[in-house]
Amino acid sequence: MGTSRAGHVARSTVRPDSETSRDVRLRTFLYTDDGVSIDSVYETSGVVYDSSRPPSRDLVFVIAHGFTGDLDRPHVRRVAGALARHGAVVTFSFRGHGASGGRSTVGDREVLDLAAAVGWARELGHARVVTVGFSMGGSVVLRHAALHGGADAVVSVSAPARWYYRGTAPMRRLHWLVTRPEGRLVGRYGLRTRIHHRDWDPVPVSPVAAVPAIAPTPLLIVHGDQDGYFPLDHPRMLAEAAGEHGELWLEPGMGHAEHAADDALLARIGEWGARRSG
Structure with missing residues (x-):
């Protein structure tokens, strides 16, 4: 496993062209602007492509997982495999998760982790970047697009x-898990997630406050009508804040995040990203 300095990533000699795009897999540590190491994977392999619809050579999906996930978890790998039918994929583990360094700030400084991954995707030669986030990662892609830019669709x-x-x-x-010392112990040893003990200071801009600044970048908001974490007023608030540049899909029978996103939904997300990022 190599290392590269990102936010300002080292340039790679690998380019996703027609000769290599089906079997490239790179794993490295990126470094964020605040010096945290982020375990990251770039790949165009591991799936059987539909020959009638080959993946775009210039498109890459950057996947931002939910809280307590990491790039090696089966549900994150399943998302990566589904989106790889439409383009290359970058997965990474947020700070405090998996092999990445640091501690989770539960959506605050994680925008720097995503910025490093998007920067790496650009360094690898991709002209179109679609960020796809789930739960905590869903809030991060919104705030990243508003604060840092760099995505062609979100x-x-x-x-x-x-x-x-x-x-x-x-x-x-x-x-309880995030705010209590005993909860953070459960997170560290039970969920393999290291959570920072400090409160936010200052409180970061909220997702709904960030959304208007994403325009004119295309934005898709997806939410299940059986989500046990966030009821439907959350996606509706986001969609209202997005205005004309946003699109809302309320999915019947869907629960929460990666585990609840079935293959058909992931295929539609991949198709949407390929179409709207052009």
């Missing part, structure tokens, strides 16, 4: 609209 799945929401039992459990 997909946010199962994201919160506002911070400190405790209106459902899963979110009350999550707040």
